[in-house]
Amino acid sequence: MKSNRIFNFNPGPAALPVAVLEEIQQNFLDFKGSGMSITEISHRSQQFEDVINDAMARTMRLLNLDDRFDVLFLQGGASMQFAMIPMNFLAGDRTADYIDTGTWSAKAIKEARIQGKNIKVVASSEDKNYAYIPRNIKFNQDAVFVHLTSNNTIKGTAWSQFPDTNGIPIVSDMSSDIMSKPIDTGKFGLIYAGAQKNVGPAGVCLVVVRRDMLDRIPETVPTMLRYNTYATKNSLYNTPPCFAIYTVHLVLKWLEETVGGLDEMAKLNHKKASLLYDFMDTGGFYRPTAEADSRSLMNITFRLPTAELEQKFVQEALKNGLGGLKGHRSVGGCRASIYNAVTLEAVEALLDFMKNFENKNG
Ligand SMILES: *Cc1c(COP(=O)(O)O)cnc(C)c1O
Numbered sequence: 485m486k487s488n489r490i491f492n493f494n495p496g497p498a499a500l501p502v503a504v505l506e507e508i509q510q511n512f513l514d515f516k517g518s519g520m521s522i523t524e525i526s527h528r529s530q531q532f533e534d535v536i537n538d539a540m541a542r543t544m545r546l547l548n549l550d551d552r553f554d555v556l557f558l559q560g561g562a563s564m565q566f567a568m569i570p571m572n573f574l575a576g577d578r579t580a581d582y583i584d585t586g587t588w589s590a591k592a593i594k595e596a597r598i599q600g601k602n603i604k605v606v607a608s609s610e611d612k613n614y615a616y617i618p619r620n621i622k623f624n625q626d627a628v629f630v631h632l633t634s635n636n637t638i639k640g641t642a643w644s645q646f647p648d649t650n651g652i653p654i655v656s657d658m659s660s661d662i663m664s665k666p667i668d669t670g671k672f673g674l675i676y677a678g679a680q681k682n683v684g685p686a687g688v689c690l691v692v693v694r695r696d697m698l699d700r701i702p703e704t705v706p707t708m709l710r711y712n713t714y715a716t717k718n719s720l721y722n723t724p725p726c727f728a729i730y731t732v733h734l735v736l737k738w739l740e741e742t743v744g745g746l747d748e749m750a751k752l753n754h755k756k757a758s759l760l761y762d763f764m765d766t767g768g769f770y771r772p773t774a775e776a777d778s779r780s781l782m783n784i785t786f787r788l789p790t791a792e793l794e795q796k797f798v799q800e801a802l803k804n805g806l807g808g809l810k811g812h813r814s815v816g817g818c819r820a821s822i823y824n825a826v827t828l829e830a831v832e833a834l835l836d837f838m839k840n841f842e843n844k845n846g
């Protein structure tokens with residue numbers, strides 16, 4: 485922990501590993517002896533090609549992907565994917581199933597409907613203010629994919645197990661939990677993640693796609709909005725967000741070489757989340773908002789007895805070097821986002837603060 489840095493619980497853009505920030509700083513003026521910054525070199529240079537290829541190879545290894553998958557880097561954030569997915573995969577009268585678990589899934593549904601696509605919302609947890617993950621869902625056998633949000637950043641819920649879709653490929657928004665734990669990638673047709681939560685800075689969206697999904701993309705889809713364009717050109721059809729990709733590559737290197745892979749990362753993430761949930765469950769002053777079997781390990785959402793106390797909590801936390809604990813403006817309350825780069829030390833500091841705050845105000 486650097487002396488003047490705070491413990492950062494921001495939901496996104498979010499904390500990055502300090503070691504990664506230091507590596508960027510050390511190499512910023514002269515990248516690999518080029519005499520130029522990574523922000524100044526050509527995206528067609530060998531140096532940059534090594535960076536993007538390394539980021540792709542590490543993604544393949546970390547997620548244990550086989551050679552049916554391609555790794556792509558796009559711009560436009562996860563929000564662009566909401567539009568691109570139906571645009572590419574739902575030509576003509578093809579249909580897909582969507583699961584509604586909160587703000588981000590609702591936006592994905594909206595973008596499919598804007599395009600007049602015939603999609604079906606097969607389950608929703610709106611009835612209980614999105615505090616849970618729906619179970620026992622019946623899927624339509626003619627659906628070409630099932631769309632779900634693996635971790636609901638705002639409502640603090642997550643899929644602990646993905647549904648049995650009877651072989652229909654899952655398309656998942658993993659913006660806020662990609663690389664937080666190993667996943668069974670065999671179930672997925674496409675995974676996408678805005679980098680700024682768990683794998684890098686804003687400006688790039690990581691996409692993993694199973695190549696057979698790329699058949700039947702309508703000819704009318706513009707070049708920059710077609711997945712094929714990125715898949716066939718190694719994500720270098722036009723100038724990519726070089727600096728963001730470079731940072732993602734360093735974060736993935738940190739995950740592999742310092743953390744030791746996703747099994748190790750998952751153990752640490754479980755430990756961090758359990759510290760907070762176990763403490764809140766035994767008290768009563770802090771109330772987690774998600775149902776116990778649907779809780780996110782990344783975004784811990786909770787309430788205090790009153791809105792005034794919540795405001796005081798967020799303000800005093802910041803004075804004590806703990807930032808970003810305010811809940812999303814649409815839901816209120818408090819939220820601790822404890823992504824991969826948020827250390828155990830940070831979570832322990834938060835826990836201490838929570839105990840002290842309760843003693844003084846409970
Ligand atoms: C933050 C977030 C988004 C939006 O990402 P952008 O990159 O800003 O478009 C979408 N989905 C989830 C789950 C998110 O957490």
